[in-house]
Amino acid sequence: MNILKLLFGLRHILVKLLEWSAIIIMATLVFVVLWGVFTRYCLGNQDERTDELATTLIMWASMLGASVAYAEKGHLGVDYFVGKLDPAAQRINEIAVHLIVALFAAVVLIYGGYLLASRTFAAEQMLQALKIKAGYKYIVIPFSGCFMVLFAFEHILELLTGKKNGEAAQ
Amino acid sequence: MIEEIVILVVSFAILLVLNVPIAICIGVSSFLTVLAIGNVESCYIIAQRIAGGVESFPLLAIPFFIIAGNLMGEGGMARRLIDFASALVGWCKGGLGYVNVLTCMMFGAISGSAAAAVSSIGGFMIPEMNRQGYDKAFNVAITSTAATTGLLIPPSNVMIVYAVVAGSVSVADLFMAGVLPGILAGICLMIASGIICRLRGYGGAQSTSMARIGKTFVQAIPSLLLIVIVLGFILGGVCSATEASAISVAYSLFLAVVLYREVKPKDLPKIMLSSAKTTAVVMLLVGCSTAMSWVMARENIPQNVSSALLSLSDNKIVILLIINLVLLIVGMFMDMTPAVLIFTPIFLPVVTAMGVDPIHFGIILIANLCIGLCTPPVGTCMFIGCGIGKVSIAQALPSMIPFFVALFVSLIAITYTPWLSLWLPSVVRAMGQ
Numbered sequence: 001m002n003i004l005k006l007l008f009g010l011r012h013i014l015v016k017l018l019e020w021s022a023i024i025i026m027a028t029l030v031f032v033v034l035w036g037v038f039t040r041y042c043l044g045n046q047d048e049r050t051d052e053l054a055t056t057l058i059m060w061a062s063m064l065g066a067s068v069a070y071a072e073k074g075h076l077g078v079d080y081f082v083g084k085l086d087p088a089a090q091r092i093n094e095i096a097v098h099l100i101v102a103l104f105a106a107v108v109l110i111y112g113g114y115l116l117a118s119r120t121f122a123a124e125q126m127l128q129a130l131k132i133k134a135g136y137k138y139i140v141i142p143f144s145g146c147f148m149v150l151f152a153f154e155h156i157l158e159l160l161t162g163k164k165n166g167e168a169a170q
Numbered sequence: 171m172i173e174e175i176v177i178l179v180v181s182f183a184i185l186l187v188l189n190v191p192i193a194i195c196i197g198v199s200s201f202l203t204v205l206a207i208g209n210v211e212s213c214y215i216i217a218q219r220i221a222g223g224v225e226s227f228p229l230l231a232i233p234f235f236i237i238a239g240n241l242m243g244e245g246g247m248a249r250r251l252i253d254f255a256s257a258l259v260g261w262c263k264g265g266l267g268y269v270n271v272l273t274c275m276m277f278g279a280i281s282g283s284a285a286a287a288v289s290s291i292g293g294f295m296i297p298e299m300n301r302q303g304y305d306k307a308f309n310v311a312i313t314s315t316a317a318t319t320g321l322l323i324p325p326s327n328v329m330i331v332y333a334v335v336a337g338s339v340s341v342a343d344l345f346m347a348g349v350l351p352g353i354l355a356g357i358c359l360m361i362a363s364g365i366i367c368r369l370r371g372y373g374g375a376q377s378t379s380m381a382r383i384g385k386t387f388v389q390a391i392p393s394l395l396l397i398v399i400v401l402g403f404i405l406g407g408v409c410s411a412t413e414a415s416a417i418s419v420a421y422s423l424f425l426a427v428v429l430y431r432e433v434k435p436k437d438l439p440k441i442m443l444s445s446a447k448t449t450a451v452v453m454l455l456v457g458c459s460t461a462m463s464w465v466m467a468r469e470n471i472p473q474n475v476s477s478a479l480l481s482l483s484d485n486k487i488v489i490l491l492i493i494n495l496v497l498l499i500v501g502m503f504m505d506m507t508p509a510v511l512i513f514t515p516i517f518l519p520v521v522t523a524m525g526v527d528p529i530h531f532g533i534i535l536i537a538n539l540c541i542g543l544c545t546p547p548v549g550t551c552m553f554i555g556c557g558i559g560k561v562s563i564a565q566a567l568p569s570m571i572p573f574f575v576a577l578f579v580s581l582i583a584i585t586y587t588p589w590l591s592l593w594l595p596s597v598v599r600a601m602g603q
Contacts, residue, residue: 022446023439029233033416037409055225058233058453062224065450066193074447075191075454076505080547082189097190104198112217119214138221 004161011071011154018068018147025061029054048129056127056137063144070101071151095156102152109145113138174469178203178462186503192548193451196508197458200465207468216461223460223511224453227412228341231330232456232507233449234415238396238422239281240441240448243290245426245433247393251276252294254383254390261378264367266302268360270295270309271316275356278320280396282327282415284543287317288551292558300559304372307561311569314555315577316359318540321506322352322533325400325418328506330411331456332532335463335514339528341411342404343595347529350590351537355580362576392425405598452507459511467515476520486524490585493517494538501542505550509539526588533591537584541577544570 036050069075082093121135182199186192197216204212223229242248251273259268273295278287292313299309321328324345333341367373396418403414426433433441466472479489497517500509514535521531543551546563556566584590 019443019446020439022450023442026233026237026442026446026449029230030237030416030419033230033234033413034420037413037417041408051227054230055227058230059221059225061233061446062450062453062457065446066454069447069450070191072447075193075451076548076550077189077191078186078503078547079189081187093188097188100185100188100190100198101194104194104201107213108197108201108216108220112213112215113221115211115214116217116221137225141217141221 022065029057052127063140067147098152098155105145105148110142113141193454193458200462219461220457223457231412231415235282235327237445238418239283239286241422246430248290254386257383257386264373267363274316279323284317288554296559307569310555310559310566314551315573319355322348346595347591351584358576358580362572459508472516497538501539502545506539530591
């Protein structure tokens with residue numbers, strides 16, 4: 001059980017880290033777009049980095065946020081039909097759902113995202129104004145996939161052991 | 171081609187029933203379909219399409235409207251709008267019903283999000299209406315349905331999504347086009363509410379005075395000004411819709427923290443976090459829907475649907491009716507943003523071929539899918555409303571029916587009266603020249 005506790009504690013720290021990254025990225029995003037408007041109207045010509053930076057930030061915020069939302073089961077689903085099952089069957093169903101999410105994350109986000117990022121790096125594609133490689137925009141996708149897989153197994157572990165992670169961590 | 175469509179639809183349906191998160195349902199079924207088509211790199215393609223959907227600059231307006239909506243919800247704007255609306259219409263019989271609809275229209279418009287309207291307005295109005303003897307289920311039903319009208323009244327998140335997929339439609343035109351239909355939907359809901367309140371004898375007379383109307387109006391002005399600022403900037407060509415939505419974040423931050431002082435600076439990270447999570451959920455839906463819509467285009471589904479529809483009838487009225495019925499069913503099972511992303515490319519070519527203006531169709535689409543936000547099995551607004559009002563979905567459903575009828579009547583009116591949508595944009599365009 002100590003290993004479980006350690007695992008849930010680590011998860012707690014990871015979620016906090018991801019949450020703060022998402023908060024900071026969101027705040028920066030607002031600032032960046034406002035800065036674009038400000039430079040255009042008050043300084044005469046728009047800081048051309050703002051558009052590229054904004055789309056990069058939204059990619060990071062969305063992907064990291066998606067894994068946090070999944071850790072906290074914040075994604076919308078249809079629980080109407082499953083709600084009619086008996087509790088034991090509901091538990092099996094829930095495990096199946098987390099497996100499906102983990103598979104999707106592994107195949108599309110981790111592998112597909114890795115291909116996308118590595119090819120963009122290999123093609124030497126650049127974000128012209130920011131003067132950084134475009135691959136950095138996409139590199140968050142495989143990372144987010146890893147977190148999702150991690151959280152999926154953690155949810156499954158929680159279902160199998162009957163322990164709530166929140167209680168174990170706090 | 172038939173097999174691939176079957177794979178797409180059946181896998182989506184199975185995953186949905188299993189309670190897999192909807193974004194993942196869309197992603198997995200698109201992935202399986204690409205896999206079945208073969209001779210493409212399915213993992214890479216789907217990842218690339220998801221990324222393509224998320225990294226769009228126009229869609230950046232989505233997170234900004236979400237942040238602004240959360241700031242307004244916490245920042246005391248809801249209460250000031252309710253005060254103003256109750257001074258204005260609260261004195262009638264069944265007055266709280268009208269107050270509810272009117273406030274939802276204003277708040278939904280300002281925040282650009284129906285979910286924010288249900289939680290913010292419902293949080294105040296549902297307990298208050300319960301206290302005054304209105305039926306619990308009725309209160310939930312009216313709040314959930316009224317909140318959707320804010321999606322038609324600008325500024326509106328989902329209109330930006332439509333403008334992005336439709337391509338040639340300007341956000342400014344779409345915003346203006348939504349005004350009258352949104353007000354019409356609100357009026358239809360008020361009529362339904364008025365009839366029910368009269369039949370059941372809800373709500374005693376409260377008094378009001380011009381002084382009270384004036385005073386509450388003054389307090390509500392800073393909140394209402396947000397609509398003027400955002401629309402003014404976009405229509406005046408000062409900035410894009412995305413930039414205007416960022417400005418609305420700055421303005422609502424100013425209202426909530428400096429002017430009304432209901433949000434403390436230390437609350438801001440919490441508000442940012444909940445906005446980030448909502449944003450991520452929506453953006454993942456956007457990404458996966460972009461992938462699905464790419465799969466459909468590759469399978470020529472839009473063309474096939476289009477020729478199938480046109481073979482059924484070449485009558486504009488009939489085709490629009492069929493499309494509306496299909497969309498009502500889609501709306502029951504899908505959230506609004508993915509539905510707009512996936513079904514716009516399918517239906518828009520059909521209706522434009524029949525001479526329907528893309529702006530008008532956008533309004534029809536949104537008015538239609540608004541109803542779906544309040545229907546199970548997937549009905550975000552209804553679920554939030556039921557959560558706040560503490561009634562089960564089964565309890566709330568019978569009370570929803572009169573409001574569904576009201577929204578359906580307004581939908582039919584919006585569908586078959588193009589000038590309702592197109593008149594205002596044409597006036598604004600004429601003024602601009």
